[in-house]
Amino acid sequence: MKKIIGIDLGGTSVKIAIISPSGDILEKWSIPTNGLDNGNNIVFDIIHSIQEHFELLQLSEKDFLGIGMGSPGKVNPVEKTVVGAYNLGWSRLQQIGKVFENIFPLPFFIGNDANVAALGEQWRGAGKGERDVVMFTLGTGVGGGIVANGQLVTGFGGAAGEIGHLKVDTEQRFTCTCGGKGCLETVASATGIVNLARYFSKEYEDVSSIKKAVDDGNDITSKEIFNSAQKGDVLANTIVDQFAGYLGLALSHVANTLSPSHIVIGGGVSAAGEFLRQKIAEKTYENIFPQIRDRCQISLAELGNDAGVIGASKLVLLGVKNN
Ligand SMILES: [Zn+2]
Numbered sequence: 001m002k003k004i005i006g007i008d009l010g011g012t013s014v015k016i017a018i019i020s021p022s023g024d025i026l027e028k029w030s031i032p033t034n035g036l037d038n039g040n041n042i043v044f045d046i047i048h049s050i051q052e053h054f055e056l057l058q059l060s061e062k063d064f065l066g067i068g069m070g071s072p073g074k075v076n077p078v079e080k081t082v083v084g085a086y087n088l089g090w091s092r093l094q095q096i097g098k099v100f101e102n103i104f105p106l107p108f109f110i111g112n113d114a115n116v117a118a119l120g121e122q123w124r125g126a127g128k129g130e131r132d133v134v135m136f137t138l139g140t141g142v143g144g145g146i147v148a149n150g151q152l153v154t155g156f157g158g159a160a161g162e163i164g165h166l167k168v169d170t171e172q173r174f175t176c177t178c179g180g181k182g183c184l185e186t187v188a189s190a191t192g193i194v195n196l197a198r199y200f201s202k203e204y205e206d207v208s209s210i211k212k213a214v215d216d217g218n219d220i221t222s223k224e225i226f227n228s229a230q231k232g233d234v235l236a237n238t239i240v241d242q243f244a245g246y247l248g249l250a251l252s253h254v255a256n257t258l259s260p261s262h263i264v265i266g267g268g269v270s271a272a273g274e275f276l277r278q279k280i281a282e283k284t285y286e287n288i289f290p291q292i293r294d295r296c297q298i299s300l301a302e303l304g305n306d307a308g309v310i311g312a313s314k315l316v317l318l319g320v321k322n323n
Contacts, residue, residue, distance in 0.1 A: 008308025118145020248283020266301030
């Protein structure tokens with residue numbers, strides 16, 4: 001049975017895996033991401049590493065259906081290019097597809113990293129293989145991916161799924177990385193929850209470890225805020241309720257639009273786990289159309305760091321089927 005190569009390109013490391021057509025990881029390894037020299041070595045490092053493993057495992061191109069890759073930045077899945085992945089040093093357009101296809105006689109597919117993670121979770125994670133699954137990735141920013149009717153929704157130019165920029169804060173208190181105001185990302189990412197913590201600390205007059213940290217000028221993290229909330233800190237609970245409220249609003253908009261069977265919450269911030277999931281679910285269900293609500297499950301991501309390589313290999317299966 002022919003296998004697939006899945007690549008998850010990140011700012012500090014590149015995860016590479018050999019995956020079966022049913023989504024099982026057969027081999028996986030990682031290499032450091034070399035951001036020096038405008039990231040010019042990254043693609044060649046990945047290619048060399050794959051060639052080394054072909055030798056090591058006595059495999060060749062003939063054993064594979066194709067290569068799939070998830071990348072940060074603006075990805076054009078048709079042209080197979082990436083631009084604006086600043087954490088990789090890629091400010092200029094990168095012809096990733098051309099380089100891979102020159103070296104390996106295999107179909108090559110590429111997608112935005114958040115979209116690809118969504119595909120992984122839909123296929124082998126919390127989405128349980130259902131055809132309509134949406135994922136929200138809560139990290140430094142908020143990423144997203146939509147699988148509708150079993151297909152990854154990429155939209156015109158490949159930019160679909162930017163649910164981090166849904167406008168949910170009508171007071172527009174914080175400026176987003178996109179230059180806009182009121183985006184979900186400004187109130188529901190690792191940086192967003194800190195924005196809320198600073199905002200609500202100002203007017204809070206009681207004792208709170210979060211307020212003390214803000215007043216003392218110390219850095220606070222989303223983890224500290226969730227921990228304090230679970231210990232009963234009133235201010236921390238206000239912040240978490242606001243955070244979950246904005247997420248719930250955004251999830252309900254997406255649910256009302258797409259009627260997914262599963263909405264998956266992943267990313268570093270989702271480490272707060274069931275405590276956070278319940279709060280988000282409650283706020284989401286308050287705002288969903290009843291017929292959709294009964295069928296829409298809100299779950300935590302299950303694949304962790306493997307979502308990227310698994311989703312990248314699914315891109316190959318979907319692409320091969322479409323061609
Ligand atoms: Zn934005």
